[in-house]
Amino acid sequence: MKFKELGISSKTIDALESIGYDEATEVQEKAIPMILQGKEVIVRSKTGSGKTAAFGISLIELILKDRNKQGVIIAPTRELAIQITDELREIGKRHRMKIYAIYGGQSIGRQISLLSKGFNIVVGTPGRMLDHLRRGTMKLDYVNWVVLDEADLMLDMGFEEDINAILREINPQRQMLLFSATIDSRIKSISRRYMHNPEIIEVGSKDVEEITEKTIMIKRQDKIGKLIEILNDNPEKRALIFVSTKRAVEKVCRILNKNDINASFLHGDRTQSQREKTINSFKKRHLNTLVATDVASRGLHIEDVELIINFDPAGSKDVHKHRIGRTGRMGKKGEAITFQDDEPRNEYYNTGRSRRSYGRNKRRMYGDRGRKSGGYRTR
Numbered sequence: 533m534k535f536k537e538l539g540i541s542s543k544t545i546d547a548l549e550s551i552g553y554d555e556a557t558e559v560q561e562k563a564i565p566m567i568l569q570g571k572e573v574i575v576r577s578k579t580g581s582g583k584t585a586a587f588g589i590s591l592i593e594l595i596l597k598d599r600n601k602q603g604v605i606i607a608p609t610r611e612l613a614i615q616i617t618d619e620l621r622e623i624g625k626r627h628r629m630k631i632y633a634i635y636g637g638q639s640i641g642r643q644i645s646l647l648s649k650g651f652n653i654v655v656g657t658p659g660r661m662l663d664h665l666r667r668g669t670m671k672l673d674y675v676n677w678v679v680l681d682e683a684d685l686m687l688d689m690g691f692e693e694d695i696n697a698i699l700r701e702i703n704p705q706r707q708m709l710l711f712s713a714t715i716d717s718r719i720k721s722i723s724r725r726y727m728h729n730p731e732i733i734e735v736g737s738k739d740v741e742e743i744t745e746k747t748i749m750i751k752r753q754d755k756i757g758k759l760i761e762i763l764n765d766n767p768e769k770r771a772l773i774f775v776s777t778k779r780a781v782e783k784v785c786r787i788l789n790k791n792d793i794n795a796s797f798l799h800g801d802r803t804q805s806q807r808e809k810t811i812n813s814f815k816k817r818h819l820n821t822l823v824a825t826d827v828a829s830r831g832l833h834i835e836d837v838e839l840i841i842n843f844d845p846a847g848s849k850d851v852h853k854h855r856i857g858r859t860g861r862m863g864k865k866g867e868a869i870t871f872q873d874d875e876p877r878n879e880y881y882n883t884g885r886s887r888r889s890y891g892r893n894k895r896r897m898y899g900d901r902g903r904k905s906g907g908y909r910t911r
Contacts, residue, residue, distance in 0.1 A: 557582035742860035
């Protein structure tokens, strides 16, 4: 279905066409008309199905009818908040909308200055949004629409109390939109507490259909060599590699670079500017390989990731599903490879030896300062 068939304004359609959006995805086709009719919705849809544009287009069109009213979008991570903001600014660029992102790691003074000028839409992480509410630097008196994006992830991350505190500050007659990869008892509890007869929209299978998965049984000391082999065999593919720890992420990235593979890394200790620079480079294909901890397994909107490699297996089925959900998006095919250890052990050394023996072995391999001087070794 063409966007023009959904009753969207011509300026919004022009903006959508300028960024390559012509036909609505299934979630957009089903959700937008309901939202524009004023209905509350619970949408189960995997990342990459076009849900950001579904609620983004709807909010922009609703605000156009009454610019005195505002919308807020609550997202679990700062990366997702930034990406949502960027996409909504593109969709609303013909309408001169004030759309801001507020999140931790950014100057709160700058955010206060922006908020003081008024806004049409604010996209924020729960903690920073609640911080502004408590400071009195953000008012929600005229908020008529609220979106919970990746709601199940926010609950997994322990944001339920923050979400409740924010929702209590918003006009109870608001229209609420809830987007989630799953609809479980926690999601249903939130809907009973804060929503009024919501419509439930489920898009696509609950299982991942577009992804070809393969498991390789391998000894840990052979994993880095196999990884380099796979990447060299697929130089044109954009690859996202998941590694279990921050230290190992940096180690794997260094070794890839030494083997002439242009890679960067992402984990929770990187500064916000470093994270943004890395993500943008990966999006724009300035680099084709990104090594990351699970900080990247949810919430990142990156098109055309053709290959996922689980260098270290995920800790749970849900985490595995979210990791491989970075590929096979928007109906495209993807591939996921998981390295399964022949002899599972902790990051490098789980041999059952005493702490003292472990320390001696580590010094023997890494030197007195505990640093590795050679290649990637595991024993």
